Amino acid sequence: MDKRVPDQAEGLRRLLARCGSRVVAVTGGSARVGRKSTVVNLAAALAAQGKDVLVIDECVGGHSVPAMLGGVRGLDGAGSTGNFSAVVNGELPLDQAAVRTELGFALLAAPRHHCDGYSATQLGAVLGGPADVVLIDAPLDRLGALSALAVQAHDVMIVTRLAAQAISDAYLCMKRLHYAHAIAQFRVLANHVQSRVDAQVAFENLAGVAGRYLTVLATDAGCVAADPRMARSLELGRCVVDAFPSTPAARDYRHVAAEMLYWPMRPAMSSR
Template identity: 70%
Template sequence: MDKFVSDQAEGLRRLLARSGSRVIAVTGGSAGIGCTTTVVNLAAALAQQGKDVLVIDECPGGKSVSAMLGGMRGAGNFAAVMRGEMTLDDAAARHPLGFSVLAAARNSREGHTAAQFEVVLRGSADIVLIDAQFDQQGHLSPLAMRAHDLMIVTRVAAQAITDAYACMKRLHYAHATAQFRVLVNHVQSVDDAHTAFANLAGVAARYLTVALEDAGYIAADVRMARALELSRCVVDAFPSTPAARGFRHLAAELQHWPMRPAMSPQTPWMAPAAVTAAQHADQPSAQHA
């Protein structure tokens, strides 16, 4: 009985303390690294674990979240939500697997206030996953800048690690981002994943003084490609495969990540000359990456 009362009290405390969704922005250093598939499969895994998940798709086109899922309709009303013409629940398209998708193309997410963004980020969802898109300067959108965690997806290949480092360096100098989570995708062995993360963390700490947290890894899995051909999530289509197990593990773990303050919604101003100097400062050689 005492344990039941204690559990009820803890649940009440969490409910009263809730100040919005946990927001995770997902991106990577290069195209084709697996950011969108990570977002879709992570959303499906979280929904299976009973979480209310909203996916915000900043990357419209043939390889977007909506396209990957077979072309979801009614997922492009972000601007209408910002203008107060639609509720978030009405605007977001509901996928049969239990998560919602809201497309947010660049022109529809510009010129909005922090209070307008809060309508989306403090809605009913437990977790908001943003498939983040960089602007022409390689910076995050004001929406993605409100995330609590920024997860960089990379692979074991040397070029992918170099690109991930370059991505973190750019975001560090553009937004004063001091912490990143790193997910190693398409991994052949656990040792490879640990080595890739250790190399990247060492370079980042030495040259950028930023902290990296290991978000884990997703195993290389031939069923990933087949799931994409079927417009399905591997978590749903082939739940017993290594990749599906990896996404479910990541979904379970991230629910226990410490809740950090959201990143600043404002992009610090820096003179062009200073930006150039900062971005080229302490540049490691390719062999370090």
């Protein structure tokens, strides 16, 4: 009963908002904070909870989702990236362009340079499909900006670790995104956490500085425990939610995924 009522409430909120998919752009202030593994694990967790999930992968080659998972059937060749352009041009339905992975979520390769030359309306067609949640693996460009596709997300999640440099990079990430896109609210996920108390203190410090100097709101998206099985799952070409579902990191990803479904649905960033 408890689960059914929130699900109905969420459905009503989405209906009133006249918005289909919840779109979240996942990025990070620096390398090796676990941005891509966060996207894949959240997608797998959401799919396991019965949600229709689409992952849009803006990376190519060795940094792509298929590379992390040891290859995804249907996305092994460079030609598969042409499916994105076909969807934008109205030549191919999204459900045919995206590849369904063994983890239960759909995957669409969309290198950010493929967005060049398309209008916001055309790009929005990629995000307007039947998925409950769209997660965009969204690396920043050299100026710290999102792609024309990722900027249409409802939320931006910044993944960080608790090391001093990673926290500084997360703040710089907020600053660059704020000035590039006038983003006024971010969600912060602390990854590879040894202590939840330390994670909370670090978040509060980061949020305080961001509010004071940037006048932006940082919201705590949760934290994921440091877990040696994370590295082992990557060695196996899998994600920890799938390979080791009972470990602390897997439980944390499932908790964050469940909470995402009840974030207030805000207008897309590009329309604010």
